[in-house]
Amino acid sequence: MPMTITEKILAAHAGKEQVVPGELINARVDFVLGNDITAPVAIKEFEKIGVADVFDRERVALIPDHFTPNKDIKSAEQARLLRQFSQKHNLVNYFEVGRMGIEHCLLPEQGLVGPGDLVIGADSHTCTYGALGAFSTGVGSTDLAAAMALGETWLKVPESIKFEFAGQLNPWVGGKDLILYTIGDIGVDGALYQAMEFTGPAIESLSMDGRFTMCNMAIEAGGKSGIVAPDEITRAYVEGRCKRPYQFYQSDPDAKYEKVYYYDASRIEPQVAFPHLPENTRPVSEAGNVEIDQVVIGSCTNGRMEDLREAAKLLKGKKVHKNVRLVIFPGTQEIYLQALREGLIEIFVEAGGAVSTPTCGPCLGGHMGILAKGERAVATTNRNFVGRMGDPESEVYLANPAVAAASAIMGRIAGPWEVD
Amino acid sequence: MELRGKAWKFGSDIDTDAIIPARYLNTSDPAELAKHCMEDADPAFPTRVKPGDIIVAGKNFGCGSSREHAPIAIKAAGVSCVIAKTFARIFYRNAFNIGLPIFEAPEAADDIKEGDEVTVDAGTGTITNKTTGRTYQATPVPPFMQQIIAAGGLINYVAERMNQSCTK
Numbered sequence: 066m067p068m069t070i071t072e073k074i075l076a077a078h079a080g081k082e083q084v085v086p087g088e089l090i091n092a093r094v095d096f097v098l099g100n101d102i103t104a105p106v107a108i109k110e111f112e113k114i115g116v117a118d119v120f121d122r123e124r125v126a127l128i129p130d131h132f133t134p135n136k137d138i139k140s141a142e143q144a145r146l147l148r149q150f151s152q153k154h155n156l157v158n159y160f161e162v163g164r165m166g167i168e169h170c171l172l173p174e175q176g177l178v179g180p181g182d183l184v185i186g187a188d189s190h191t192c193t194y195g196a197l198g199a200f201s202t203g204v205g206s207t208d209l210a211a212a213m214a215l216g217e218t219w220l221k222v223p224e225s226i227k228f229e230f231a232g233q234l235n236p237w238v239g240g241k242d243l244i245l246y247t248i249g250d251i252g253v254d255g256a257l258y259q260a261m262e263f264t265g266p267a268i269e270s271l272s273m274d275g276r277f278t279m280c281n282m283a284i285e286a287g288g289k290s291g292i293v294a295p296d297e298i299t300r301a302y303v304e305g306r307c308k309r310p311y312q313f314y315q316s317d318p319d320a321k322y323e324k325v326y327y328y329d330a331s332r333i334e335p336q337v338a339f340p341h342l343p344e345n346t347r348p349v350s351e352a353g354n355v356e357i358d359q360v361v362i363g364s365c366t367n368g369r370m371e372d373l374r375e376a377a378k379l380l381k382g383k384k385v386h387k388n389v390r391l392v393i394f395p396g397t398q399e400i401y402l403q404a405l406r407e408g409l410i411e412i413f414v415e416a417g418g419a420v421s422t423p424t425c426g427p428c429l430g431g432h433m434g435i436l437a438k439g440e441r442a443v444a445t446t447n448r449n450f451v452g453r454m455g456d457p458e459s460e461v462y463l464a465n466p467a468v469a470a471a472s473a474i475m476g477r478i479a480g481p482w483e484v485d
Numbered sequence: 486m487e488l489r490g491k492a493w494k495f496g497s498d499i500d501t502d503a504i505i506p507a508r509y510l511n512t513s514d515p516a517e518l519a520k521h522c523m524e525d526a527d528p529a530f531p532t533r534v535k536p537g538d539i540i541v542a543g544k545n546f547g548c549g550s551s552r553e554h555a556p557i558a559i560k561a562a563g564v565s566c567v568i569a570k571t572f573a574r575i576f577y578r579n580a581f582n583i584g585l586p587i588f589e590a591p592e593a594a595d596d597i598k599e600g601d602e603v604t605v606d607a608g609t610g611t612i613t614n615k616t617t618g619r620t621y622q623a624t625p626v627p628p629f630m631q632q633i634i635a636a637g638g639l640i641n642y643v644a645e646r647m648n649q650s651c652t653k
Binding site for chain 2: 089102103105106109110113114115116131132136137139140143186187188189191203204205206207208210211214215219221253254257258284287289342429430431448450451452453457
């Protein structure tokens with residue numbers, strides 16, 4: 066029977082010839098991860114199971130990235146639990162401040178996740194690794210604890226939805242716009258429990274960074290996972306980088322999909338998601354006059370090299386608007402260093418932007434850029450829920466890095482073409 | 486087991502930031518989290534919720550982050566169960582894993598009004614609105630998840646399995 070790429074990966078990890086949507090499987094996990102918010106709960110639950118060790122000390126990553134560098138005493142206590150657990154169990158993949166990155170930028174960069182993998186992580190944006198042609202999905206702390214002990218997890222095989230993007234991307238349009246457009250079309254529960262498979266000429270020509278951004282936000286449509294079939298772009302990224310053997314899977318031509326959506330990428334312009342749901346999207350040209358107080362560029366969604374280069378193109382030789390605070394978060398130490406070498410950090414600082422060490426920080430209203438009551442931010446992050454970046458009466462507008470940079474210069478939501 | 490309490494009504498797409506804002510996630514202490522449960526959706530909720538009360542919501546309850554702190558906060562606030570049209574998938578898993586009863590029941594979610602007295606038979610999924618006398622049936626729970634509930638949550642279930650494989 067024909068299968069989708071998702072079904073093939075799940076079947077391979079369940080030791081079965083084939084699986085069908087709705088089937089419950091016990092699947093072997095290739096890699097699991099947790100962060101400084103979710104891992105403390107997972108560690109506590111893991112210790113209740115009564116096993117001496119984790120299933121594989123090379124396949125459990127603990128990444129203190131949310132409230133780090135520790136924002137207060139309680140956060141420091143939480144981060145310490147990760148450090149102590151990593152030492153006790155001799156974990157290979159514990160990433161300390163100064164050597165870390167935002168988890169979903171870091172793990173692919175370090176070659177710890179690869180094509181054909183099955184990954185679960187106690188963070189909803191674990192779906193990011195689908196960009197590599199892997200099945201990866203977010204779970205809670207207790208599921209992480211169980212997987213740390215067993216090296217496997219139970220999963221319901223999801224139905225797949227195919228999103229086919231024809232045509233070529235317009236200038237200033239990237240993965241962020243394609244995914245925001247999709248969420249705007251199908252809604253925040255439009256792919257509930259389902260696997261979102263992104264295909265078509267526009268995806269085939271999309272960079273790895275753009276694909277990471279798209280798969281990252283599958284959860285914002287309720288999706289269990291997002292996935293792009295691996296190709297030569299994927300191969301160029303993983304070759305010499307992946308620390309474990311990987312495998313390329315493809316959907317069969319006659320695989321069954323719950324639904325197929327067809328979009329013409331050439332008709333999509335940069336998108337902005339208005340408060341307070343990622344589905345409230347409109348083209349930036351229809352945003353109207355929305356004055357802003359802060360711009361955040363970074364996060365697991367848009368904190369990669371291509372994102373920083375895009376922002377720097379606009380900010381070079383320009384100044385941030387007098388009423389705006391611009392905060393930039395490179396996704397990892399390696400990205401930070403590369404941005405430094407390319408002169409991007411200098412461009413940001415010259416423009417009047419603040420550049421931070423990698424952290425999830427303001428994306429979830431943690432620290433490093435919290436909004437006061439009534440304040441508005443344009444952010445390249447992934448959620449604009451009530452209170453997401455600070456006061457419950459503040460507002461977040463989601464956009465791509467070029468729109469964010471243009472908005473920082475103009476002092477209002479602006480298209481990149483408005484900057485002269 | 487019968488769950489009984491007053492209904493607190495919420496809309497659709499109640500996200501985990503509304504259930505427990507990230508600004509309180511520098512701890513995982515259930516009692517601390519309960520103090521801020523649903524705060525950004527209804528600031529009065531944490532102080533006025535009574536043991537046994539029931540959250541009734543629209544579609545996609547618990548969307549957003551994977552934080553298990555969300556069902557933990559609801560459970561620690563004394564809420565006996567959540568009834569919704571649909572649940573976001575990570576929240577759904579988490580609720581079973583930590584032992585917070587949840588029921589998918591679209592009709593009940595529409596009909597039940599704020600303040601109604603509601604009972605739920607946790608075993609059968611029968612929901613009764615004592616205020617109006619109407620009854621509803623929740624979507625049945627898959628057998629595998631019933632095993633997790635029967636074991637008293639995922640960790641006990643896993644511990645039992647590990648024990649069995651050790652004694653084989």
